[in-house]
Amino acid sequence: MNYQQIMKSYQLIRNLEETLALLEWDQAVYMPKRGIQSRAEKIAFLTEIIHSKYLDDDFYISLYKLYEGPDFKDFPFQKQKEIEFLIYLLVKKRKIPANLEIELARTKALAQDEWEKARETGDDREYKKLLIKIIDLKIRYANTIGYKNNPYDALLDDYDPNLKYSFIAPLFEELKGQLVEFIQKINKSSVTINTDFLNKSYDVQKQWDFGLFILEQMGIDLESFRQDYSVHPFTTNIGVFDVRITTNLKENNVMDGFFSTIHETGHALYELGVCEALEYSPCANLLSLSLHESQSRFYENIVGRSRGFWEHYFPHIQKVFPQNLEQVKVEQFYQAVNQVKLSPIRIEADEVTYNLHILLRTEVENKIINGTLKVMDLEEYWNETTKSLFDFYPASKKEGYLQDIHWSAGLFGYFPTYTLGNLISAQIYQAMQKDIPDLVNFSGDKFTKIKEWMKAKVYQMGNMYSTEELVNKISGENLKSDYFMKYLDDKYQDIYQL
Amino acid sequence: MNYQQIMKSYQLIRNLEETLALLEWDQAVYMPKRGIQSRAEKIAFLTEIIHSKYLDDDFYISLYKLYEGPDFKDFPFQKQKEIEFLIYLLVKKRKIPANLEIELARTKALAQDEWEKARETGDDREYKKLLIKIIDLKIRYANTIGYKNNPYDALLDDYDPNLKYSFIAPLFEELKGQLVEFIQKINKSSVTINTDFLNKSYDVQKQWDFGLFILEQMGIDLESFRQDYSVHPFTTNIGVFDVRITTNLKENNVMDGFFSTIHETGHALYELGVCEALEYSPCANLLSLSLHESQSRFYENIVGRSRGFWEHYFPHIQKVFPQNLEQVKVEQFYQAVNQVKLSPIRIEADEVTYNLHILLRTEVENKIINGTLKVMDLEEYWNETTKSLFDFYPASKKEGYLQDIHWSAGLFGYFPTYTLGNLISAQIYQAMQKDIPDLVNFSGDKFTKIKEWMKAKVYQMGNMYSTEELVNKISGENLKSDYFMKYLDDKYQDIYQL
Numbered sequence: 001m002n003y004q005q006i007m008k009s010y011q012l013i014r015n016l017e018e019t020l021a022l023l024e025w026d027q028a029v030y031m032p033k034r035g036i037q038s039r040a041e042k043i044a045f046l047t048e049i050i051h052s053k054y055l056d057d058d059f060y061i062s063l064y065k066l067y068e069g070p071d072f073k074d075f076p077f078q079k080q081k082e083i084e085f086l087i088y089l090l091v092k093k094r095k096i097p098a099n100l101e102i103e104l105a106r107t108k109a110l111a112q113d114e115w116e117k118a119r120e121t122g123d124d125r126e127y128k129k130l131l132i133k134i135i136d137l138k139i140r141y142a143n144t145i146g147y148k149n150n151p152y153d154a155l156l157d158d159y160d161p162n163l164k165y166s167f168i169a170p171l172f173e174e175l176k177g178q179l180v181e182f183i184q185k186i187n188k189s190s191v192t193i194n195t196d197f198l199n200k201s202y203d204v205q206k207q208w209d210f211g212l213f214i215l216e217q218m219g220i221d222l223e224s225f226r227q228d229y230s231v232h233p234f235t236t237n238i239g240v241f242d243v244r245i246t247t248n249l250k251e252n253n254v255m256d257g258f259f260s261t262i263h264e265t266g267h268a269l270y271e272l273g274v275c276e277a278l279e280y281s282p283c284a285n286l287l288s289l290s291l292h293e294s295q296s297r298f299y300e301n302i303v304g305r306s307r308g309f310w311e312h313y314f315p316h317i318q319k320v321f322p323q324n325l326e327q328v329k330v331e332q333f334y335q336a337v338n339q340v341k342l343s344p345i346r347i348e349a350d351e352v353t354y355n356l357h358i359l360l361r362t363e364v365e366n367k368i369i370n371g372t373l374k375v376m377d378l379e380e381y382w383n384e385t386t387k388s389l390f391d392f393y394p395a396s397k398k399e400g401y402l403q404d405i406h407w408s409a410g411l412f413g414y415f416p417t418y419t420l421g422n423l424i425s426a427q428i429y430q431a432m433q434k435d436i437p438d439l440v441n442f443s444g445d446k447f448t449k450i451k452e453w454m455k456a457k458v459y460q461m462g463n464m465y466s467t468e469e470l471v472n473k474i475s476g477e478n479l480k481s482d483y484f485m486k487y488l489d490d491k492y493q494d495i496y497q498l
Numbered sequence: 499m500n501y502q503q504i505m506k507s508y509q510l511i512r513n514l515e516e517t518l519a520l521l522e523w524d525q526a527v528y529m530p531k532r533g534i535q536s537r538a539e540k541i542a543f544l545t546e547i548i549h550s551k552y553l554d555d556d557f558y559i560s561l562y563k564l565y566e567g568p569d570f571k572d573f574p575f576q577k578q579k580e581i582e583f584l585i586y587l588l589v590k591k592r593k594i595p596a597n598l599e600i601e602l603a604r605t606k607a608l609a610q611d612e613w614e615k616a617r618e619t620g621d622d623r624e625y626k627k628l629l630i631k632i633i634d635l636k637i638r639y640a641n642t643i644g645y646k647n648n649p650y651d652a653l654l655d656d657y658d659p660n661l662k663y664s665f666i667a668p669l670f671e672e673l674k675g676q677l678v679e680f681i682q683k684i685n686k687s688s689v690t691i692n693t694d695f696l697n698k699s700y701d702v703q704k705q706w707d708f709g710l711f712i713l714e715q716m717g718i719d720l721e722s723f724r725q726d727y728s729v730h731p732f733t734t735n736i737g738v739f740d741v742r743i744t745t746n747l748k749e750n751n752v753m754d755g756f757f758s759t760i761h762e763t764g765h766a767l768y769e770l771g772v773c774e775a776l777e778y779s780p781c782a783n784l785l786s787l788s789l790h791e792s793q794s795r796f797y798e799n800i801v802g803r804s805r806g807f808w809e810h811y812f813p814h815i816q817k818v819f820p821q822n823l824e825q826v827k828v829e830q831f832y833q834a835v836n837q838v839k840l841s842p843i844r845i846e847a848d849e850v851t852y853n854l855h856i857l858l859r860t861e862v863e864n865k866i867i868n869g870t871l872k873v874m875d876l877e878e879y880w881n882e883t884t885k886s887l888f889d890f891y892p893a894s895k896k897e898g899y900l901q902d903i904h905w906s907a908g909l910f911g912y913f914p915t916y917t918l919g920n921l922i923s924a925q926i927y928q929a930m931q932k933d934i935p936d937l938v939n940f941s942g943d944k945f946t947k948i949k950e951w952m953k954a955k956v957y958q959m960g961n962m963y964s965t966e967e968l969v970n971k972i973s974g975e976n977l978k979s980d981y982f983m984k985y986l987d988d989k990y991q992d993i994y995q996l
């Protein structure tokens with residue numbers, strides 16, 4: 001195979017993986033209930049075919065020949081990175097037995113269905129059986145891929161290449177100390193924030209329309225994008241110029257749905273931005289989830305929970321819901337969407353306490369994959385850790401360990417990227433402020449400027465740099481928690497008069 | 499391969515074909531516009547993979563060994579039929595060069611997109627280029643498959659195995675004479691039917707809800723089914739217990755959308771009924787489209803345009819749209835939904851003139867595939883034939899040769915099955931009347947009885963009998979136009995006092 005033929009083999013794999021993404025999107029969004037068995041079969045069959053393509057020796061050997069050939073060093077940078085990325089991917093994929101991939105794919109499809117049922121009914125017996133199976137398969141996966149110190153590292157690598165638990169653990173430990181102290185300070189504040197008006201009845205269709213208005217403001221191209229409903233919001237890439245998000249709106253909690261929508265829109269802007277710059281290149285694929293979450297969390301929090309954003313957009317939302325918001329001042333609204341409060345649901349959490357949810361999950365995942373926590377003890381461990389971190393027990397499984405879809409979808413190792421994303425977003429923001437004057441003011445074409453900046457610094461890089469390399473390239477420093485803590489400090493000092 | 503392994507190979511193909519169906523469904527229903535290039539690639543890649551599975555020699559040889567083996571005659575009937583069907587399918591598929599399948603798949607995907615654009619803008623230049631390509635590929639396909647007298651036969655076979663133009667042509671010619679004479683009689687009638695109230699403003703959401711109410715009445719299991727919007731309504735099978743229809747509702751034409759919904763629901767009941775009886779068997783696959791259309795047209799016309807149906811359901815629709823229907827009597831409504839009028843759009847036509855639309859298309863297709871009509875002359879030929887059959891010229895391309903999606907989707911040879919379906923539905927109805935007393939009365943559980951009858955006589959047969967065999971089995975006679983003409987005669991004599 002020459003370079004063109006290699007790229008064609010890659011295109012085939014990528015198109016099949018995106019077809020798999022459509023099967024999964026459809027399952028979460030539109031599939032009739034009784035279609036699940038047949039859907040799981042399709043996902044398993046397609047996974048088998050994709051895996052067989054990764055095992056093609058000619059593909060692998062041809063890549064290596066290019067990589068070790070005399071011309072490699074003269075290739076353009078992107079071409080070098082494409083080859084390196086494909087080798088990284090193939091080395092990994094070729095270690096995995098087909099049976100394991102197929103069994104995992106089928107079990108995940110069934111488990112997501114059982115997860116939805118368990119949430120509805122509270123009866124999690126069937127779900128637990130499948131979760132045990134997924135964890136068993138994930139541990140086998142980690143052992144197959146291999147690792148130096150911790151099997152969990154083999155899973156982290158799937159979401160952020162080369163990420164290690166030994167990097168995360170001290171960083172998160174330090175952050176935990178900083179956050180606990182910070183939350184205590186806030187708890188002592190005499191400022192009380194009224195959020196009652198956010199829990200009045202908000203017409204869901206109007207919420208939907210306002211969300212669409214904002215995401216257009218953010219610079220989404222509606223011809224490459226769509227939004228639908230699902231139990232758990234997510235973003236998926238179905239193809240070049242076909243990126244989709246989902247949301248979940250509640251009549252009595254207008255801001256949950258809103259922040260979920262702009263969170264996913266942050267992901268979608270990233271995917272579409274990479275796609276615009278790199279189209280079918282392998283460098284547009286499997287982006288670091290930490291960088292991905294830095295994009296979603298940047299738009300959700302640093303933009304979407306900023307005073308500047310609401311100074312501009314509060315009159316708009318006020319006009320959509322006059323009955324609920326006519327009497328509310330923009331400053332009250334700004335405070336309400338930034339109330340810091342220990343609460344049970346991760347995706348509804350404020351940006352301070354949010355990270356405690358992630359620390360809990362990261363710890364649980366590490367224990368599960370290391371075999372020191374079993375599914376039969378998971379719920380109790382979850383509840384006790386919640387009690388110690390949040391000072392309450394979850395009111396139900398749905399508000400406890402069943403709240404996230406991730407484990408049913410086999411996503412062990414994904415959670416830490418949310419907090420890494422938070423840290424990165426603050427570090428990026430710091431750099432952005434130097435380049436974009438008056439960044440807090442959203443009255444002009446600020447979203448266009450932010451998008452252009454992201455394009456230059458993040459989007460067009462695709463997967464050509466590791467998370468750490470890119471953070472360094474953008475900020476001139478290694479990833480650390482200081483920028484994030486400083487961002488929180490500046491913001492909440494003002495809100496809570498600390 | 500033993501029987502089990504053969505079945506597994508078949509399952510793989512079927513699941514991949516249903517995945518292809520999801521890619522196509524999504525393209526028609528939800529895909530963002532700019533996703534089209536990437537979607538066409540996916541469809542082409544998946545088609546290539548499916549085709550390679552059909553080419554597997556082991557699969558083919560193992561099937562033949564079973565077929566020619568000493569035990570074949572002792573196999574249960576269904577097992578024999580499964581093997582025969584798979585051999586029929588493989589013999590055909592293995593003749594087709596992979597390139598042809600792939601090119602056709604890709605071109606169809608792009609052409610459907612251009613067809614939608616051409617309808618919107620009236621500019622059909624890009625669409626025509628793709629249509630020329632599709633026709634060229636279809637002719638190559640016919641030549642590859644082979645035929646005795648007419649290349650069109652090779653295409654008809656895809657929709658109804660063994661159907662020949664030499665069978666259709668005289669049947670349709672006879673029907674044409676009968677219909678033209680019948681329409682002349684109706685035109686001479688002094689009865690005038692008022693349909694104005696059907697063209698008032700009908701809230702689209704309420705139309706949607708009423709459609710859902712009726713299809714539940716018809717016996718659809720909503721957990722195996724869904725309905726969405728698309729430009730051109732269709733039914734598709736995404737998997738076992740995952741059947742989907744689309745509809746297209748218009749504010750000012752309430753009955754078009756309604757009849758389209760129950761037409762597609764007839765298809766869906768058939769697919770789900772076959773699925774319930776035969777699940778993953780090859781005998782549940784590639785059902786005769788003539789039988790399929792007999793089901794959809796039965797529910798649309800023989801049921802949905804009957805006096806008995808509206809005597810029961812008119813009070814329901816009246817309650818949904820009191821402003822428009824309060825003053826209307828059930829007999830007026832019954833007459834209005836049965837007005838016979840030569841009109842430009844096939845899917846909006848009454849059940850009498852409908853067949854003239856099909857005769858036109860069948861004639862055009864036969865000429866195109868025989869090379870005696872070229873795309874550059876198609877529009878003019880269409881318009882002139884419309885003038886001679888309907889006595890008017892289409893007002894636009896959209897009301898003319900661009901009205902149907904079929905050719906852009908490569909469906910040459912499908913159209914005749916609509917009229918065959920009409921004839922079959924009347925012949926089936928004749929037999930059903932003997933078994934179900936008081937068939938015209940819909941006040942009890944009539945839909946359940948009809949569904950059970952269809953299950954016993956049609957659904958559970960899957961593809962085990964040819965269209966002709968099944969018609970004979972059910973009615974004791976060959977397929978002919980007499981029952982259909984008698985049905986029309988009885989019904990319209992009364993309405994138009996002929």
